[in-house]
Amino acid sequence: MNGRLKIWDNRHPVSDRSDSKAMPRLHSFLLIPLLLATTVAPAFGQANASEAPPPQAGIASPRFAIRQFAVEGNTLIETPVIEQALSPFTGDTRDFADVQRALEALEHLYRVRGFSTVYVSVPEQALEKGVVRLKVVEGRIGKITLEGNEHFSAENIRRSLPMLKEGEAPNATRLSENVQLANQNPSKTVEVLLGVGEREGEVNARVRVKDERPWRLVATLDNTGTNATGRHRLGVSFQHNNVFDTDQSFSAAYTTAPHKPQGVQVDIYSLGYRIPIYRLGDSIDLLYVKSTVGVPSSSPSLAGGLGIVGKGDIFGLRYNLLLPRDGEYTSRIVFGLDARNMDSSCTTVNGTRLVGVAGCEPYRVRPLSVTYHGNWLQTDRVIGFGLGATVNAGASSSQSYDLASSGREAPTHFLIWRANGSYAQVLPQDWQLRFNGQAQYSSKPLVPTEQIGIAGSTAVRGFLERAIATDSGYFVQAELYTPDLASKLSLPGSLRALAFYDFGSGHLHRVRANAHYGIASAGIGLRYAYDRYLNWRFDLANVRDSHSMSANTPPIETEWRGNFSLTVGF
Incomplete structure (x- = not known):
């Protein structure tokens, strides 16, 4: 099919129109002679525009008054907005080029609002009272065809693309956001192709799906432990990426030390739940982690590996605001709120708890964060970065923070600036160069979790x-x-x-x-x-x-x- 409009996933840019034949239109340069046939042409001594000789080089274009543009067929943009966009092309001494510029300005107005299947033409007409008619054809979805979905139902695919409905003009920007969010599901990817339908103003959609079984079990083994708690960490996790057939994801993980010393307890539990909000193009993450070991550990989650500084539990909430993509650049803002309750208490050999000892004081942190993430995906390189800030929305007593920070008088209220970046470059002969880094800045002492x-x-x-x-x-x-x-x-x-x-x-x-x-x-x-x-x-x-x-x-x-x-x- 010629002239397909492609809405790619978050690994490919959005292309409004791959072929000028996708939505054929009659340009105003061809229509203006007919438009002026009965009213303007006699003023120039022409009885019939169809018999008029072609313009000759050096001859000025005819001038005429344009008082108003009458736009027919529009239902997507408010009339005052259209009038404002076309007003610069009205006046007493206008010519054919002004009509063409008005047409292009109107099409541009639709494009910037995401309506890439709308086209504008100038119908054959007579100029009456300086009114020029512009015809708008809002390409609407005629037929939707799904291909390749084996593990996800047709209803699931359609729900993940709420901006793609029969009888409605597709908004490329919003539809691209739907595709980005749908492709965050690890078990499926979708690609939407829009092409010319059988009837004028009709657009057919083809949705290509690549999916796999939505659930999986994972076992992990590494040597990130210590001699005191066991050198190795053994974990098992379960993840389901289509709970209730709604693309909601659930994960549960457990990590322990298979060769821990006698009397040492190493148990790390984590739960995660992700809820995509397709109407908004965003998602929500809910996280919980509990650790019984007082050394740094890591636990897998839907939001990535969770770094756990020590014994305690963590409740986390994330709101992922996906921003409109710009070609090969995608971005999002993540708002986070955590409740971290750290049990860094110490005991003697006989089990007596030590009180008032630096580094042995339980404490509570309520970090509130906002982070901007950006990503460029090109043919031979990938660039990503994140910039964010964190403040403490709730805390233990100042004495607890002082002791938890080993007597460094860590304040209960803090501000932390954080950044991360990555760069991957494909070199000749399939060599690769990669950089990865993180940084943070705080003007004051911090408790260990931060x-x-x-x-x-x-x-x-x-x-x-x-x-x-x-x-x-x-x-x-x-x-x-x-x-x-x-x-x-x-x-x-x-x-x-x-x-x-x-x-x-x-x-x-x-x-x-x-x-x-x-x-x-x-x-x-x-x-x-x-x-x-x-x-x-x-x-x-x-x-x-x-x-x-x-x-x-x-x-x-x-x-x-x-x-x-x-x-x-x-």
Whole structure:
């Protein structure tokens, strides 16, 4: 079908019209001679416009008065808005070009409002009292055809595209938002193609769907633990991405240490629920995490891995506001509210709780955050970033914060600026270059949950998880990937080797010594993936710089350290 209007998913740009034949129209330059045939032509000595010779070079275009544009067929835009858009083209001495410009201005008005299947023409007419008629044809959906959906019902696909209805003019902007939100479901992707229908003003829609079973079980294994709690972490999670056939997602996960020391309890639970709001193009995330281990951990969730600083529980609420896409650029604003109740209490060998000891005080944090996320997806590169701010909407007593921050007098009210960024570039011969980093700034001391960890398997590699956490700081990972090695080794899936260099820096407020830290590491790694069922990664890092920027450097690991993670889906 010629001239399809394509609404792509969030990995492709929106194209209003791929072919000028998609909505053929008669241009005003062809129609104006007929328009002037009975009224204007006699003034120029022409009895019949159809017999008029073609304009000759150097001859001025005829002038005529345009008092008003009468727009026929419009139901989508308010009349005063149209009149305002066309008023610059009225006047006593107008010509054919002004009519053409008015036509284009009206079409542009529809385009900027998202109505890409609307076209405007100038019908054959006689100029009477300076009124020029413009005809609007609002292309409306005639037939909708679904293709490829095997695990998601036709009703589900239609509900995820509320802007696509028979008998209505599709709004490309809103429909693109529907597609973006629908494609956030990990179990399906949709693509909408609009093309010319059988009748004038009719647009047919074809919805291509790629889906898979909406539920899956996942087992994970890594070595992000410690000697005190067990070196390994074993987890299992369940996720269903079409609860009640509404694209709502539910996840539950459990993580433990299979070889923990006797008497040590390591249990991490998490629940997540995502609700897409297709009418608005947004979504809501509900999160809950509970940890019984007093060391940093991570638990999978619908909003990504949740970093857990220690023992306690976390309730989270996220509102994801998707913004209109601009070609290859997509963006969203995430509003977040957490309730973090941290049980950092300490006990003696006989079980007596220590009171008033720095670093051994339970505390409560209620961070309220807003973050802007942007993403450019191009043929050979992907760029993403996030900028946000966090304030504390509710807290424990100031004494609790003072003790929780090891006597550094952390305030109950704080402001934190946070940023993250990523860059992936495809190089010649399938090599890849990637950068990833995070940063935060606070002018005051912070409790542990709000500090940035600049060391660990997801930061500067070669260190234990959050071996260094600071009030302000940053880290950067730089990676160079080889071409895919799987085919050379006759392996299914994808296998790449990499070399990396990580570095980071951080600062602690109100600390007499060792307030500044600068660390770096370098190493090699492997990444293997087979479809969505198996994902394995391994990094071997050598710490190149492990000292603080001041005297009396604390002992930090300086040997080689290997980190691995294995994910198996069922």
